[in-house]
Amino acid sequence: MAAALALMACSGQQPSIDAARVLRDGAAAMAQLKTVSATLKLTKGTISLQGFALVSAKTSVRLPSDSDTVYTVKEQDVTIGIQVVISAGHVYLHVPFSTFQELTATQAAAFPDMAKLFDSTTGLPAIIPAGSNQKYVSTDQLEGTSTYQVSTTYTPDQIHSLLAELNSSGPVAAKVWVGVSDHLIRKAVLDGAFGDGGKQAVVEVSITGFNAAVNITSPTP
Amino acid sequence: MKRPLLLGLAGAGLFVAALDAYVVVTLLPAMLGDVGLTIERFEQATPIITGFLAGYVVAMPLLGAYSDVRGRIPVYGACLVAFAAGSAMTATFGVWSFAGLPWLVAGRFIQGLGGGGLVPLSLALAADLYVGRARTVALGSVAALQEAGSVFGPLYGATLAAAAATAGGWRFVFWLNLPLTAICGAGLVLASRRVALPDRDATSSIDWLSALALGLGLGLLVLALYPDDPEHRAANSLLLPAGVAALVVLVAYGWRQVHRLEPLIPRDLLRSRAFIGATAANLLVGGALIVALVDVPLLARLVFKLNQLDSGLLLTQFLIGVPVGAAVGGLLAGRIGNRLTGALGIALSAAAFVQMSGWPADELSLHTGPLRQADVALAVCGLGFGLVIAPLTAAVLALTRGQVHGLSTSLVVLARTMGMLVGLSVLTAFGLHRFHQILGTPVLTDPDLRARVKHLEQLVAAAFLQEYREIFVIAAALCVAAAVVIAFALPPARKSGGI
Numbered sequence: 001m002a003a004a005l006a007l008m009a010c011s012g013q014q015p016s017i018d019a020a021r022v023l024r025d026g027a028a029a030m031a032q033l034k035t036v037s038a039t040l041k042l043t044k045g046t047i048s049l050q051g052f053a054l055v056s057a058k059t060s061v062r063l064p065s066d067s068d069t070v071y072t073v074k075e076q077d078v079t080i081g082i083q084v085v086i087s088a089g090h091v092y093l094h095v096p097f098s099t100f101q102e103l104t105a106t107q108a109a110a111f112p113d114m115a116k117l118f119d120s121t122t123g124l125p126a127i128i129p130a131g132s133n134q135k136y137v138s139t140d141q142l143e144g145t146s147t148y149q150v151s152t153t154y155t156p157d158q159i160h161s162l163l164a165e166l167n168s169s170g171p172v173a174a175k176v177w178v179g180v181s182d183h184l185i186r187k188a189v190l191d192g193a194f195g196d197g198g199k200q201a202v203v204e205v206s207i208t209g210f211n212a213a214v215n216i217t218s219p220t221p
Numbered sequence: 222m223k224r225p226l227l228l229g230l231a232g233a234g235l236f237v238a239a240l241d242a243y244v245v246v247t248l249l250p251a252m253l254g255d256v257g258l259t260i261e262r263f264e265q266a267t268p269i270i271t272g273f274l275a276g277y278v279v280a281m282p283l284l285g286a287y288s289d290v291r292g293r294i295p296v297y298g299a300c301l302v303a304f305a306a307g308s309a310m311t312a313t314f315g316v317w318s319f320a321g322l323p324w325l326v327a328g329r330f331i332q333g334l335g336g337g338g339l340v341p342l343s344l345a346l347a348a349d350l351y352v353g354r355a356r357t358v359a360l361g362s363v364a365a366l367q368e369a370g371s372v373f374g375p376l377y378g379a380t381l382a383a384a385a386a387t388a389g390g391w392r393f394v395f396w397l398n399l400p401l402t403a404i405c406g407a408g409l410v411l412a413s414r415r416v417a418l419p420d421r422d423a424t425s426s427i428d429w430l431s432a433l434a435l436g437l438g439l440g441l442l443v444l445a446l447y448p449d450d451p452e453h454r455a456a457n458s459l460l461l462p463a464g465v466a467a468l469v470v471l472v473a474y475g476w477r478q479v480h481r482l483e484p485l486i487p488r489d490l491l492r493s494r495a496f497i498g499a500t501a502a503n504l505l506v507g508g509a510l511i512v513a514l515v516d517v518p519l520l521a522r523l524v525f526k527l528n529q530l531d532s533g534l535l536l537t538q539f540l541i542g543v544p545v546g547a548a549v550g551g552l553l554a555g556r557i558g559n560r561l562t563g564a565l566g567i568a569l570s571a572a573a574f575v576q577m578s579g580w581p582a583d584e585l586s587l588h589t590g591p592l593r594q595a596d597v598a599l600a601v602c603g604l605g606f607g608l609v610i611a612p613l614t615a616a617v618l619a620l621t622r623g624q625v626h627g628l629s630t631s632l633v634v635l636a637r638t639m640g641m642l643v644g645l646s647v648l649t650a651f652g653l654h655r656f657h658q659i660l661g662t663p664v665l666t667d668p669d670l671r672a673r674v675k676h677l678e679q680l681v682a683a684a685f686l687q688e689y690r691e692i693f694v695i696a697a698a699l700c701v702a703a704a705v706v707i708a709f710a711l712p713p714a715r716k717s718g719g720i
Contacts, residue, residue: 078260101664
């Protein structure tokens with residue numbers, strides 16, 4: 001496909017890329033992952049995490065269920081890093097300067113489970129190809145990697161399935177960047193009414209470290 | 222009218238640059254938050270202030286001589302361009318992925334280089350334009366603008382950022398420097414065409430080796446004092462090698478300066494007890510002054526929970542005290558002498574710091590009659606600093622003849638800025654380590670995240686309060702040491718002669 005794309009580019013023709021196939025290939029490639037890292041940034045709107053305004057989240061995931069996530073939140077204009085480690089079915093919380101504390105099941109439910117974002121049945125691999133209005137947009141370079149940019153639209157239920165904390169009051173427009181050669185999803189931008197109070201919000205997710213070594217902190221309560 | 226306009230424009234540029242020395246103090250939490258630096262990595266903010274001061278100190282002793290060769294106005298313009306470029310770098314902190322903390326520190330250093338260069342240039346311009354008593358008044362006015370700019374910086378930053386909240390907030394403060402410097406620069410070029418300035422001195426040259434040595438020495442010093450792991454140790458892991466290297470390089474720089482500067486600064490002056498005493502006192506005063514300028518707004522944010530604007534406003538009484546003290550100090554020094562005025566002034570600041578070292582968490586609710594106790598302490602503290610600044614400068618000027626007044630005033634500012642740089646570096650390292658010692662590792666078992674964070678905030682505020690109390694005690698000790706130095710080194714009233 002890459003060779004065909006190069007040939008088209010040389011001849012000045014617009015390449016005809018099957019957006020649905022790009023997303024299907026992306027989902028299939030993501031379903032094979034054992035480890036992955038992701039950074040989520042809120043670029044528009046407000047999403048609260050237990051009353052704190054979420055700025056970003058950086059996670060390292062070892063599938064099927066372990067994750068180490070640092071949520072950066074704001075209290076007035078002071079920025080605080082809150083770390084949540086999910087390991088072997090236990091959930092630990094670390095707030096700055098203190099020790100890790102294991103959370104009860106009820107307490108743990110208040111935090112997103114980032115491993116589920118990459119779950120093959122409910123996460124990105126399952127949801128990514130299921131969008132409507134799929135369109136190829138362009139071929140872009142993302143940090144030295146050639147990617148197809150595809151636009152699509154997801155329903156509120158599909159978005160909620162990705163992350164339970166994202167409750168949209170309407171369809172969510174998405175742009176997805178999928179690697180040309182390895183089909184791995186490098187980046188996704190979600191734009192919809194899933195902010196606090198059903199307001200517009202934009203979330204940018206950058207995905208890296210595919211099957212690379214990840215560091216899941218060993219909590220020492 | 223042409224000369225005052227030219228000097229006024231040069232002074233305006235200097236004032237804008239001096240404002241930026243501590244403008245970041247009240248803006249730091251917002252700036253760090255914008256790039257995701259969290260509160261537990263607060264020590265990373267130190268180079269944002271020390272970077273500016275280091276640039277300031279490097280440029281100050283060098284650019285006066287350079288402007289002798291290249292001309293005052295072109296070099297002044299180059300400094301304004303450097304200051305504006307550094308401001309633009311600071312304003313774009315975090316905008317691109319490569320514009321992280323090193324970008325910000327580099328921007329602040331370049332700002333400092335440009336701003337620091339304006340000090341000797343403005344002083345040299347004042348010396349070029351005026352003679353006799355008018356020259357002393359002009360030099361005093363330029364020095365006062367520099368002092369006023371640096372002490373008003375935190376309040377200026379907080380007020381401007383609040384007023385421009387929808388226009389970029391803290392970034393606006395730095396973007397504004399671009400039109401301000403452009404106006405000053407353009408005005409200066411136009412005004413200089415109507416004023417005859419002395420010919421360039423082709424025999425003078427800039428001492429690049431000294432510039433390199435001073436920059437390297439200060440860089441090593443800042444590195445040695447940077448608290449890289451305040452949770453486990455007060456000093457940097459490279460304290461010993463970097464500290465020794467800094468000492469060697471700075472001593473070599475000093476030795477070279479003593480010999481190179483001999484034609485400019487008479488040997489007798491360098492050996493004068495009064496000059497050495499005034500320089501030492503300025504170093505100590507700088508170390509104490511930085512505590513008020515930096516730690517009071519931070520205390521207001523972290524302990525008293527004031528917002529950005531109110532934390533800057535808390536310094537208002539201090540900022541009023543400084544110029545009032547300077548005016549009173551000028552009058553008093555004429556009657557009772559520089560020694561007594563300076564020693565009494567800095568002793569007053571010491572007393573205020575002692576009172577501040579006992580501040581409780583609810584200090585801002587405590588009143589004496591209609592006055593808030595904290596405001597009284599800060600006003601007295603500022604008054605003391607104002608009282609000591611003028612006599613120390615006057616004592617050095619009294620030792621020198623008119624033609625080296627500019628250089629002498631520049632050395633006074635340099636000594637105080639060095640005191641601020643070292644004082645801030647040392648006290649930040651000490652303070653952060655003490656903070657971690659006092660806080661320990663709390664075990665938080667509150668039922669939800671919000672309750673845990675609230676609980677943590679209380680513990681953190683208590684630890685910060687104790688840390689700042691101890692820093693105020695150190696500041697008081699620095700003031701007492703300065704008072705002793707002044708009392709022993711400066712000559713009594715009516716006993717000074719020009720060298």
